[in-house]
Amino acid sequence: MSDRLAYFFRADRYLRYNIDSDSVDVGPTEISRFWPALPEEFQSDLDATINWGDGHAYFFKDDRYLRYNIGSDSVDVGPTEISRFWPALPAEFQSDLDATVNWGDGHAYFFKGDRYLRYNIKSDSVDVGPTEVSRFWPALPEEFQSKLDTTINWGDGHAYFFKDDRYLRYNIGSDSVDVGPTEISRFWPALPEEFQSDLDAIVNWSEVWSWEKFSLDQRLLYVMERLVDHYGYPVNGAAGLLGNLVAESGVIPPRVEGSSADTPMRSKNFAGVVVDHEADDIMNRNPAQNVGPALPGIGLAQWTSGGRRAGLFTHPFGGGGLGARAVFNMDAQIDYLDTELRHHFSGVRAVLMGTTVTVNDACDEVLYNFEVPGSILQGGTKLPRSDARVQQVFAQRRPSAQRAANVYRAAHP
Structure with missing residues (x-):
């Protein structure tokens, strides 16, 4: 099936969200139950996840990461230190990331604290930052300019930013916020209550930019x-x-x-x-x-x-x-x-x-x-x-x- 899917992670549990039907179709349940390919250390308390758009997703936790092959449903790199294979990332971004998102235009954004950087996927290099989120993201309200929980590109021209029990929707084309900030529970009724606050990570599993x-x-x-x-x-x-x-x-x-x-x-x-x-x-x-x-x-x-x-x-x-x-x-x-x-x-x-x-x-x-x-x-x-x-x-x-x-x-x- 070609249904577009996203995975939400919180503590040691996850759920699968069907983007097309706007509903949860798997879970919530333990990550270990349906993600046996993930090593135990990555089956709880993730820092961030990102779909690189080339058939691989990256999972980050503390100062370590792994690369997940979506097609083969297996880990094909790691777990190992972020510093080992991400030398372009400055030292401050080689551990304890808050959020990552593929913007769908050849760039990925990494957020930590009140700072961020832009990563050029094609050149495998940082081309903006690190610098304060407030400097180049003026459309984000102040509460979303530091310590994000997670972000995701929904694949329809919008990205979502989550923090505590609140979220906002970002219109990528107009470079503006068009929904929120407001409570997650208000517009995400399909999410069970335990997933309406303090999310660890979300990844759009269907995201492909390098066809x-x-x-x-x-x-x-x-x-x-x-x-x-x-x-x-x-x-x-x-x-x-x-x-x-x-x-x-x-x-x-x-x-x-x-x-x-x-x-x-x-x-x-x-x-x-x-x-x-x-x-x-x-x-x-x-x-x-x-x-x-x-x-x-x-x-x-x-x-x-x-x-x-x-x-x-x-x-x-x-x-x-x-x-x-x-x-x-x-x-x-x-x-x-x-x-x-x-x-x-x-x-x-x-x-x-x-x-x-x-x-x-x-x-x-x-x-x-x-x-x-x-x-x-x-x-x-x-x-x-x-x-x-x-x-x-x-x-x-x-x-x-x-x-x-x-x-x-x-x-x-």
Whole structure:
């Protein structure tokens, strides 16, 4: 299942929170009961946890940490001293952390006392701080500028900060607090009373920002499950859509046109130099100012034209546009894709939603009336479906669509 999940830890107990259903679906119960891979020292009183977005999560306690492989459900590094493998962290941040959060834009934040630092995940270095939280987080009320209990990126453009029995919701796109501070019990009624104060750690287990580090089949399964289980597409219709996403982006959200799958944000700029583009530059691409990649395509569907491309960054996912962070967000891009089909390509969607549609027919429809690549155009006009050149592109994309259907059906026999 592709349900988005978060784990809440307090003392020696935990619960699993289903983000999609807004409910607790496991626990509360002892950490030791369902986390046997965690060494005993990490089965209570955690300091912080963070999903690195690459298939690994990190657990911190005192001056030690471990790395957890989410896919294999096992510890693959540690436990060992933080100082051993995190030399970029200043000494004051190598023990007794208060909170950590992956901001979803290539950076992670570490909090301790009234100070914080920003960690650049790609360069494996600290690029801001350490400095006082109050200095660069003026939107946080004073009570949340020191001694946090835990923080979490919910994956919908919001982050939550918890302290004692209170919390606030932070809108990442607008850089502002849009809910709270208020009591946890007020807006988190699904949490049992024991988890409505003094939390140790929370981790978004479904958080992935580096999709290029996952296999194609893993990416296919994730998107298929979202389309089928959460948006109601039949398997064949969803697979037809995926067959085209494979051809366009390799199903890698931050993929820019002209890049390779393993370096999805690296391509030529307007000077013809191959560089790693920043998300802000991708969003604000401007030929006149030589900002961003030379080619316009971005995202799962390689959105290219002005209005559709701009719509990705302003699409109201989770209550507001994600801005440049939409580059990394798979769920937001899937939602935008479905919104486009609902409101602007209803004919294509009707074909995909048909109960008798075949994988090949769904794939062909998306290609011909949604993606419309240059390979099926002549003089800016679509060639007829019967044209040999169009048939050739149909044939190229159909195997990927069938692969998507097979991956889904193998996981859901």
